[in-house]
Amino acid sequence: MTPQLRSQLLAGLKDGSIVPYLGPGVLADVRNPATGEAIPADSDSLIIAMNGGKPMAPKLMYEFPRAAMNIELKRGRTTVTKFLNRTYGETTWTRAALHDWLKGIAPHYVIxxxxxxxxxxxxxxxxxNLIVGVARISGTAFRYKIYFWDGQAYQPSELINTAIPILFxxxxxxxPEGVYIASDADYVDFITELMGGFSIPPEIKELRKGKQYLLMGMRLNRDTERMVMADMIWSAAEPAGWVFIAExxxxxxxxxxxIGLEILQCDLHEFIGAAIAA
Known part of the structure; x- marks a missing residue:
């Protein structure tokens, strides 16, 4: 990466013209302080954690949504929700270097x-503002919930205040509540409505026009994540942005x-100036 490109990326993140898009790799250095165990973030680690520390059948190890669907069919949707609540809401984890770095930049809009x-x-x-994806709910075609953080608590909201930061x-x-897109059925419902325009609030559809994106901690070899990403960055600038993929x-x-993404063949943590343990 040239110094000029690095400066361009940093400036764009600060002024809002470049939107950070965060994937599992940004949590690569996160550990349980009591056990030293890495946080389950990518597909394989999530499947193994959900299955009590053991791999599942090879066909289920292909992708987390497939494994989550299997668990849901056998033990119910709440089993998957409880696992994710326990993992991300009830377990203490160390801070990711990427998140500390990004906090210093404070982008206006983050996915x-x-x-x-x-x-x-x-x-x-x-x-x-906090926008959270939802799936398989009745009474509405919309597949998101909006909350406003007032400094003390999240409150349900009908609108997005684009003058303050937006976290998607x-x-x-x-x-504020354990709601997830996890199983195959969740993704099918969410992506179907995403393609129809019902998974993104209208304020975001307007805000995102002409933006570029910096994908961090993402691999693009799975159709599910690619389909979500392609619709999330719809109406991006040309080129659409950059993605860190070392190999x-x-x-x-x-x-x-x-899709118009330039591959940056360098390490994300080197870019932000942080070392991670092997």
Whole structure:
């Protein structure tokens, strides 16, 4: 990465023209302080944690939504929700270096497909909007909930105040309530409505026009995450942005070229100036 590009990315994150899009890799250095165990964030680690520390059958290890669907069919949807609440809402974790770094920049709009609360913790000192993805709910076609953080608690809201920070957690969060997109059925419902325009608030559809995106901690070799991302960044500038992938596959190269993302073949934590334990 050239010094000029680095300066461009940092300036864009600060002025809001570049939107951070956070994936599981941003939590690579997060540990349970009591046990030293890494936080389950990517597909494999989530599946193993959900299954009591053991891998599932190879066909279920393909992707977390498939494994979550299997658990849901056997033991009910609440089993998956309780696991995610326990993992992200009831367990203490160390802070991610990326989140501390991003807090110093304080972007106006952030998309975080992880289900932890560290992004929300970073903005706890300031009023902000929180958008949370939901699925398989009756009575409405919309697949999101909006909350306003007043500095003390989250309050349900009908509108987004675009003058204050906006945190978009499409895959859910335990705070203020444990709501998640997790199983295959959740993703099918959410993506169907996302493609129809019902999973993104109208204020965001307007705000996102002409933005560029910096994908951090993301791999683009899974169709599910690619479909969500492609619709989340709809109406982006050209080119659409950049993605950190140190060793991209041919499939990722083709996809990024198609969608207008430049691959940055460098380490994310080197970019932010943080070292992580092996």
């Amino acid at each position: 975080d497909i992880n289900r932890d609360t560290q992004l929300q913790d970073s903005y706890a000192d300031v009023p902000h 957690k499409p895959m859910g969060t335990p705070r 991209p596959t041919d499939k990722e190269r083709r996809y990024c070229k198609k």
